[in-house]
Amino acid sequence: MPDTPPNIKNALQISGLQAWYGVSQALHDISISVVTGELVTLLGRNGAGKTTTMRSIVGMVTRREGSILVNGVETVSMPSHKIARAGVAICPEDRGIYASLTAEENLVLPAIVAQGGMSVSEILKLFPSLKDRLGSPGMKLSGGEQQMLAIGRILRTGARLLLLDEPTEGLAPVVVQQIGAAIADLKARGYTILMVEQNVRFASTVADRHYVIDRGHVAETFDNQTLLADFDRISARLSA
């Protein structure tokens, strides 16, 4: 049973989620909601369960229990391809770029799940530095270009709920800024975004609210104003 009644304004409403890899339980009790158009982050230490929460939403774990409503539709018993059709797409932590395919081939690979996805030219407007790289194989792209491509290709699918797992990891500050500008642009266009982010400073520049994940539970939740007002203490605690 969900902990809270379904809220139609929520693009995502997770209640009492438990998840397993094989026989090993990774998530114990996760309840998270994201209002349509909101940008919410998952913060927390290494191994806390942030990626597993994202993977659970799209059905990429051995087993899930609890409730995961995507736009009000219960998806916890659905296979991954049906969940995608509910309008959710994940940009994974490892970016998932095919090394031997060109950037353009990578971009057009994922299946369209809904109408209204971005065209390739719209994606290139969002990430202008990809324009000259379309013919390059994935393996020749920089980390930043791979990240832009990984975000760009889920925008083609028509999904309006985007799961971004550590989009700034390992990137130079100037590239982090470009990714930040693109994410702010997506938010302004009304996309709903759930983002894992270890860079708390970056998270505070784009997010509305935050959840702290710890040992497969939600340890804490606060809005971005609270984070900004108490930044040093909260970020020190997250990295302790």
Ligand SMILES: Nc1ncnc2c1ncn2[C@@H]1O[C@H](COP(=O)(O)OP(=O)(O)OP(=O)(O)O)[C@@H](O)[C@H]1O
């Ligand atoms: N494929 C897997 N098989 C078995 N256990 C896994 C698998 N992936 C993750 N785990 C375990 O699940 C737990 C949560 O891992 P998860 O990757 O979700 O953490 P995270 O918060 O994303 O960490 P990080 O910040 O390092 O990315 C950890 O104990 C991890 O060892």
Ligand SMILES: [Mg+2]
């Ligand atoms: Mg992770």
